[in-house]
Amino acid sequence: MSLSRRLLQILNFVALIAMLIALYMALIQAPDAINVDPSIRPAQRIIYFHVPSAWSSMLAFFVAFVASILYLVTKHVRWDIWARSAAELGIAFTVAAIISGSLWAKPAWNTYWTWDPRLTTYTIVLLLYIAYFMLRGAIDEPSRRARLAAVYGIFAFLSVPLTFMSIRWWNTIHPVIVDAPENTSKFGLSPNMLTAFMVTNAAFVILFVTLLANRISLGWAEERMDALKERLNF
Amino acid sequence: MTYLAAAYGVIWLALFLFVFSIFRRQTRIDAEIDALEDALERLERK
Numbered sequence: 001m002s003l004s005r006r007l008l009q010i011l012n013f014v015a016l017i018a019m020l021i022a023l024y025m026a027l028i029q030a031p032d033a034i035n036v037d038p039s040i041r042p043a044q045r046i047i048y049f050h051v052p053s054a055w056s057s058m059l060a061f062f063v064a065f066v067a068s069i070l071y072l073v074t075k076h077v078r079w080d081i082w083a084r085s086a087a088e089l090g091i092a093f094t095v096a097a098i099i100s101g102s103l104w105a106k107p108a109w110n111t112y113w114t115w116d117p118r119l120t121t122y123t124i125v126l127l128l129y130i131a132y133f134m135l136r137g138a139i140d141e142p143s144r145r146a147r148l149a150a151v152y153g154i155f156a157f158l159s160v161p162l163t164f165m166s167i168r169w170w171n172t173i174h175p176v177i178v179d180a181p182e183n184t185s186k187f188g189l190s191p192n193m194l195t196a197f198m199v200t201n202a203a204f205v206i207l208f209v210t211l212l213a214n215r216i217s218l219g220w221a222e223e224r225m226d227a228l229k230e231r232l233n234f
Numbered sequence: 235m236t237y238l239a240a241a242y243g244v245i246w247l248a249l250f251l252f253v254f255s256i257f258r259r260q261t262r263i264d265a266e267i268d269a270l271e272d273a274l275e276r277l278e279r280k
Contacts, residue, residue, distance in 0.1 A: 027242075046241040053245060089252075096248040100241040107237050207249075214256050221263045228270035232277070 008213055015203075015210035022048070022203035030196035039107070046104040048196055052204035053097035054122075059208060060090030061129065061160045068153035071146060080146040081219035083153055084136065087129050089211050094126045109173060118174040121163040128156040142226070 026048030033044040063086035071079035102112040135152055139145035167174045
């Protein structure tokens with residue numbers, strides 16, 4: 001077994017352990033939220049996985065953004081693999097965050113969905129990155145596909161800081177968890193809740209790095225397969 | 235409690251599907267690379 005595959009296996013194991021610890025912290029160790037109606041206290045624990053999913057998606061889109069710039073500068077296929085791997089991962093985390101957010105919203109807001117600035121801008125982010133893969137799928141020539149996808153990836157990323165700041169800039173019912181300004185809907189975290197929140201966030205960062213490494217490895221295999229097909233004139 | 239279970243279920247399902255999709259694609263590509271390398275080797279031997 002090659003060294004990179006062995007390292008991937010170790011990383012996979014570490015991520016699994018980190019996620020099990022995160023699950024324990026979120027469901028057992030963290031205390032109930034006391035500043036909310038008792039009937040919705042269990043649902044408040046959704047934030048321990050909802051927020052890290054959302055942050056991981058933004059981290060993934062940021063990696064795709066940086067890789068897109070690096071591809072345009074260097075024209076090295078490595079950065080195209082990084083960009084598409086991170087963007088794919090970003091979509092998966094976004095879907096998880098949106099659905100878990102809706103399931104939190106039902107008991108908290110009495111509706112699964114509302115066209116709040118945060119929810120709307122986040123949906124736009126998701127659609128923009130789905131379009132990123134539609135664009136890739138529409139172009140056959142590899143270097144042209146990589147170049148156009150990189151340009152698109154840079155512009156698509158502009159929607160991410162807009163989504164992050166939407167709950168701080170506009171009137172919204174979406175709570176601000178960290179560093180909430182005075183005029184926003186706060187989500188008070190007690191010290192024990194904050195510990196659980198930080199641990200689950202750290203676990204999701206490990207999970208993100210692990211999934212990205214696996215997806216990049218797959219990307220290199222795809223490149224190798226395409227190169228072999230080219231040599232055989234497929 | 236139902237919403238909590240559903241939310242965690244959705245996140246773990248999304249994670250499982252993503253990991254499974256990577257595993258499935260990796261297995262298919264590895265098999266295809268093996269087949270292509272065999273074909274290339276046969277071609278070079280001729």
